[in-house]
Amino acid sequence: MGCTPSINQSGVVRCQESDRSSSDTNPNNHQMNWLEGSFRRMVSSDEAVESGGSTGNSLQIVSCSKSGIVQSDQNTSWMYRERDLKRTSNTLKFGPMCLTLPTIKVLLVFDKEDSQCKALKLAVEKLQYDYVVVTSDTQALDRIRNSHYHLVIVDTRHPSGFDPFLLARSFRLSKDNHYSCFVAVVKRSLAEKEDSLIFKILNAGFDRWFLESCSLTLCLSELILIEGNEIMTRLKLHATQALFTALENSCDAVLVTGKNQEIQYMNQASEKLMGCSAEEMMGKNASQLHRSDSTRTEIVENVNIKKGNDWEGSGFRKRKTAQHTPMWNKVTPVDVHNGANEHTVLVREGRSSSFYSEKSYIPDCAGMNRRQSLARLHTMTIEAPITKVINMLLATQENSPNFVAKDIDKILEILRTSDLYSPQLLGLNQHRRPTDDKLTSDLISSLVMQGQKSGQRRFSHDINQKVSRSSIVSSLASIPSLDSAPRPIVSALEKSMEWSFDIFELERISEKRALTWLGMTVFSSFNACSVLSCDEKTLKSWLTLIEANYYNNPYHNSTHAADVMQATAFFLQKPRLKTIFDPLDEVISLIAAVVHDVNHPGKNSAFLCNTKDELAILYNDLSVLESYHAARAFKLTLSDKNVNILQNLDRDMYQVVRESIIDMVLATEMTKHFEHLSKFVNVLKTIVPNEEAEDDKQLENCQEVLITMSSPENVKLVKRMLIKCADISNAARPTKLCVEWATRITEEYCRQTDEEKAKALPVVMPTFDRTTMSLPKAQLGFIDYFINDMFSSWDAFGDFPELIDHIQSNYQYWKEQDDERQEQEASKEES
Numbered sequence: 054m055g056c057t058p059s060i061n062q063s064g065v066v067r068c069q070e071s072d073r074s075s076s077d078t079n080p081n082n083h084q085m086n087w088l089e090g091s092f093r094r095m096v097s098s099d100e101a102v103e104s105g106g107s108t109g110n111s112l113q114i115v116s117c118s119k120s121g122i123v124q125s126d127q128n129t130s131w132m133y134r135e136r137d138l139k140r141t142s143n144t145l146k147f148g149p150m151c152l153t154l155p156t157i158k159v160l161l162v163f164d165k166e167d168s169q170c171k172a173l174k175l176a177v178e179k180l181q182y183d184y185v186v187v188t189s190d191t192q193a194l195d196r197i198r199n200s201h202y203h204l205v206i207v208d209t210r211h212p213s214g215f216d217p218f219l220l221a222r223s224f225r226l227s228k229d230n231h232y233s234c235f236v237a238v239v240k241r242s243l244a245e246k247e248d249s250l251i252f253k254i255l256n257a258g259f260d261r262w263f264l265e266s267c268s269l270t271l272c273l274s275e276l277i278l279i280e281g282n283e284i285m286t287r288l289k290l291h292a293t294q295a296l297f298t299a300l301e302n303s304c305d306a307v308l309v310t311g312k313n314q315e316i317q318y319m320n321q322a323s324e325k326l327m328g329c330s331a332e333e334m335m336g337k338n339a340s341q342l343h344r345s346d347s348t349r350t351e352i353v354e355n356v357n358i359k360k361g362n363d364w365e366g367s368g369f370r371k372r373k374t375a376q377h378t379p380m381w382n383k384v385t386p387v388d389v390h391n392g393a394n395e396h397t398v399l400v401r402e403g404r405s406s407s408f409y410s411e412k413s414y415i416p417d418c419a420g421m422n423r424r425q426s427l428a429r430l431h432t433m434t435i436e437a438p439i440t441k442v443i444n445m446l447l448a449t450q451e452n453s454p455n456f457v458a459k460d461i462d463k464i465l466e467i468l469r470t471s472d473l474y475s476p477q478l479l480g481l482n483q484h485r486r487p488t489d490d491k492l493t494s495d496l497i498s499s500l501v502m503q504g505q506k507s508g509q510r511r512f513s514h515d516i517n518q519k520v521s522r523s524s525i526v527s528s529l530a531s532i533p534s535l536d537s538a539p540r541p542i543v544s545a546l547e548k549s550m551e552w553s554f555d556i557f558e559l560e561r562i563s564e565k566r567a568l569t570w571l572g573m574t575v576f577s578s579f580n581a582c583s584v585l586s587c588d589e590k591t592l593k594s595w596l597t598l599i600e601a602n603y604y605n606n607p608y609h610n611s612t613h614a615a616d617v618m619q620a621t622a623f624f625l626q627k628p629r630l631k632t633i634f635d636p637l638d639e640v641i642s643l644i645a646a647v648v649h650d651v652n653h654p655g656k657n658s659a660f661l662c663n664t665k666d667e668l669a670i671l672y673n674d675l676s677v678l679e680s681y682h683a684a685r686a687f688k689l690t691l692s693d694k695n696v697n698i699l700q701n702l703d704r705d706m707y708q709v710v711r712e713s714i715i716d717m718v719l720a721t722e723m724t725k726h727f728e729h730l731s732k733f734v735n736v737l738k739t740i741v742p743n744e745e746a747e748d749d750k751q752l753e754n755c756q757e758v759l760i761t762m763s764s765p766e767n768v769k770l771v772k773r774m775l776i777k778c779a780d781i782s783n784a785a786r787p788t789k790l791c792v793e794w795a796t797r798i799t800e801e802y803c804r805q806t807d808e809e810k811a812k813a814l815p816v817v818m819p820t821f822d823r824t825t826m827s828l829p830k831a832q833l834g835f836i837d838y839f840i841n842d843m844f845s846s847w848d849a850f851g852d853f854p855e856l857i858d859h860i861q862s863n864y865q866y867w868k869e870q871d872d873e874r875q876e877q878e879a880s881k882e883e884s
Contacts, residue, residue, distance in 0.1 A: 147289045150296075154288070157280060159184040160202040162193045162220070164213050168267045169238060173206060176272035180280075190215035194223060202233055203284050204276075209237045209254065210265060221258035232291045234283040235259045241266075308399040310339045317396070339399065440731050443468060465739060538570065546574050552623055552855055553787050556616045568600040568615040568647065569593065575622045576643060584640045586701035595696045598689055602651050608798040609653035616794075618646040620779035629851050633763040633771065641710055644698075645717035645776055648686035653678065656805050658722075659817040663809075676722050683718040687711065713772065720773035721780050726839060733774050734846050736767060762850075771850075778847050784832070784840045784863055785856040791863045795832050829871035836864050 145152040159182050163170040170186065177184045182204075187193050193215075196202070205224065209217040217237065224230050237259040239251075254262050260283060263275060300307050300318075306326045309318040316339050319331050327334070387396040443465060450461040538546075541562045548554050549571055559567045573593055576582070582589055603611035624630060625639050634642075654661070658677040661669040672680045690697055699707055720729055740761045762771060778785075783794035802821035809816050816822070820831050840860060848857050 145285060145288060147292055150292060152288060152292055155203075157182040157204065157284060158200070158202045160193065160196055160205045161186045162188075162190075162205065162207040162215075162217075164188050164208065164215065169208070169210075169265055172267040172269055172272050173276075175269055176276050179269075179273060180276055182276075190220045190223075193220060197224060197227060197230060197233075201230075203287070204234050204236065204279060206236045206238060206263070207259070210240045218253070218257040225258040232287040234261075234279060234287060236279065237262045238265055239263065305400050308339055310397045310399070312396075314338050314340045314397065339397075439468065440735060443735055542570055546570065549574050549619065550578070550622060550626060552620075552859075554619055555790065556612060556619065557790070557793055559615070560612045565605075565611065566600065568603070568611040568618070569596045571615045571619060572596040572600075572647060575618060576640075579622070579625070579639050579643060580636065581640045581643065581698075584636045585698050587698045591695060591698055595690065595698045596647070598696050599647055599651055599686070602685070602689060604653060604655060606653060606655035607801040607804070608794070609650050609655060609801065614647055614650055617649060617776070617779045617782075618643060620782045621646040621775060624775050624779065624851065624853075627851050627853070629759060630771070630775070632759045633768060637706075637710070638713075638768065638772070641713045642717065642772060642775060644710075645714045645772075646779055648714070649682055649718045649721050649776065649780065650678075651682050651689070652685045653682070655801055656808075657817060660805055660809065660814075663814050663817070664812075676719055676724075679719045679722045683715045686714070686718070713769075716769060717772050717776045720777055723839075726777070726843075729770075729773050729777060730843050730846065733770050733850075736762075736770060737846070737850060758850075774843075774847055774850075778843060781839065781843075782856075784836050785844055785859050786863075787859060788863050788866050791859070792866075795828060799826070799828055799831065827871070827874065829867040829874060832867045833864065833871060836860065836867070 143154050145154050157180070159177050161170060161173060161177075161184060163186065165188065166186065174184065174186065185196060187196060193205075193207075197205070207217050207220060221235055221237075224233070224235060235258060237254045239254065239262050241264055251262060261279070266272065300320045303320060303322055306323040307318075307320045308316060308323055311317050315336050316334050319327075319334055323334075324330055383400045385398045385400075387398060446461050446465060446468075450458050453461065539562070542559070545555070545559045545562060556567060556571075559571060563570050573589075573596065576592060576596075577589075582592055585592075600611040600614075603609075603614060621642050625634065625642060658669070658674075658679075660666075661677050662674045666677075668681050669677050690699060694700055699710060702710060719725075737758070740758050761767065783791055783798075785791075786794070799821060802818055803823050803826065806816055806818060806821050807823070808814075810822075820826070820834075844853075844856055844860060847853060
């Protein structure tokens with residue numbers, strides 16, 4: 054400094070040597086008037102600059118040093134009003150970000166408060182900065198450690214109490230001071246005579262030097278210049294840490310490359326995607342890792358990231374294993390100059406293993422407005438082999454000719470069916486002759502189709518003409534009377550169709566007969582007696598018999614069956630399921646829920662196989678328990694006409710009901726969890742548009758989805774998902790119920806582990822060993838690996854936002870419990 058700004062005709066403030074007294078620290082009216090007239094908003098070079106201005110003019114500060122003219126950041130504007138300088142805006146634009154400007158904090162390090170210190174203090178006050186003055190290096194270091202200062206000004210002229218160069222090095226060693234600006238106040242005489250002193254100051258860690266001057270005007274000019282250039286730049290740099298944090302936690306894989314396509318940055322999702330660490334990939338050519346899924350020239354040219362073109366489409370990403378993974382890609386050039394881009398950003402659509410996981414869970418998101426679009430299903434990727442095949446075909450179809458795309462549609466339709474290895478008996482037999490001969494077709498069908506019939510779906514009113522839809526709807530008289538029930542039971546059952554229904558309270562007041570009481574209420578609300586053509590006495594006797602055949606296990610008992618039935622009923626009353634289910638489908642779903650775990654021994658199928666149990670031998674170690682539950686359910690139902698709720702169905706209707714109940718019960722086997730989920734999601738993806746739509750279009754899309762999902766094959770998929778979600782809905786219940794169910798299933802599994810260890814059997818579930826058991830960790834893992842994806846897809850299809858809210862809340866609860874447990878263990882180890 055040491056120069057006075059003036060304005061030339063081009064609108065640029067230039068500097069001249071000041072002839073003002075260096076001791077003039079208290080400005081008089083003349084100085085303030087001069088300040089107002091000197092600092093003006095810059096105009097274009099061909100416009101005249103007003104030499105004076107009234108109070109309130111906006112000031113664009115331009116100052117200079119010995120080397121010439123320096124302009125402050127264009128985002129920093131100042132207004133002189135009532136003997137104070139104030140910002141005209143408290144925000145700072147940084148690309149698309151809008152940063153709130155903080156109050157600038159200044160640390161003045163002077164061993165004594167001389168005229169220079171007073172001038173800077175007055176200038177800081179005029180600019181309304183927060184400031185602190187310290188007189189020793191110890192005080193300065195303490196201040197730096199305990200608080201962040203945007204600007205630190207150190208007196209290097211003649212300090213007697215500290216070494217300013219050592220102090221600067223100490224500042225720089227602190228990681229919290231990377232975004233602070235350090236300024237050295239130097240003597241005028243030394244700066245003019247000794248160039249080496251300036252280099253010594255800069256090498257010590259100072260960002261710039263300030264030529265001693267006690268002129269308020271020059272101090273103001275320098276401070277505003279520092280804020281506009283140094284401090285604002287550092288605030289922007291500091292904000293980039295938030296951007297990098299967002300990138301590191303993004304589910305999408307992001308790469309940033311340089312001018313020659315060398316990799317300069319890759320986030321954690323990219324590391325997982327390619328199977329390589331960021332250190333391994335830095336500097337490598339990114340173009341070698343990417344290829345389009347098309348051989349057409351125009352597509353290849355568009356995806357060529359060297360040309361600086363925006364491009365979006367399907368492509369393949371090369372992994373470390375040389376495998377090419379199909380995914381959606383977006384390529385965006387940055388800072389394009391003369392056709393060349395300085396950087397390129399490559400984004401590849403990714404997948405979060407759990408959007409409620411520790412990293413991504415946000416408690417406040419439960420209150421966000423939900424988009425009722427089914428398009429979010431496309432963000433899910435179930436990593437099954439068949440899914441990878443389908444994704445590759447979809448990527449290939451993206452840029453294929455129409456005739457190829459149509460063939461791929463047919464291939465995808467075949468792949469998404471459940472009977473991939475069942476021959477189609479219509480048309481030509483490739484090896485022999487046409488199979489239109491009825492005798493031959495019947496023979497082959499009887500041998501390979503196992504009694505299954507193809508064709509259109511048959512509804513209950515099509516099969517059994519005895520029951521008309523009008524009679525079903527009007528059969529309100531069939532609702533059983535609860536007059537004989539105790540008042541507490543009647544009161545509890547009033548909320549039987551709500552998701553927050555307390556099944557444990559009903560278990561307590563009914564003396565563990567929740568299934569019978571709740572079953573009569575739920576079945577009556579769906580007019581089960583009319584659909585099945587049975588009387589209420591038979592239905593109640595059947596419910597009583599089934600409940601009596603549930604063992605008194607901690608978890609797999611009749612209360613669990615009642616809970617699954619209640620969840621099923623809750624799902625069935627939703628409009629989207631009402632649209633695709635007919636009354637028979639609803640009753641089938643309820644029956645399957647009631648019997649799905651009947652006679653459960655309290656041990657899983659693997660235990661039965663390891664102990665050579667007669668059930669494992671009977672069912673050849675395949676779906677042992679599920680097969681037994683289904684078989685036992687029908688054996689009990691058909692054992693006596695007084696309990697046979699299916700006795701009045703004709704042969705065809707009985708067969709439909711039996712096949713559907715068995716299919717639903719078998720779907721509860723957890724070893725087939727991902728298979729059922731993958732099929733459900735993949736079918737929805739084919740009929741759901743891969744974009745957000747306007748409300749009218751969205752409603753139209755939803756209607757098309759429901760029509761397509763009403764096909765027999767798709768209704769079967771929905772039924773499987775329904776009973777699966779109902780069966781493991783514990784994590785989606787209110788926290789009180791969730792915790793109780795988790796405690797019960799943990800006790801049952803621990804009992805199995807105890808017996809396995811006692812009998813020297815293989816321990817099927819080591820997680821449930823009482824000596825090492827962690828209930829919170831087990832629940833967190835279960836939610837991460839089984840609950841999140843399944844309920845996300847179920848919610849996208851059926852619209853169950855309250856379930857998602859409870860899952861988020863329960864995940865947070867278990868996370869807090871796990872953290873508390875770890876803290877307790879750590880404190881024990883320390884003691």
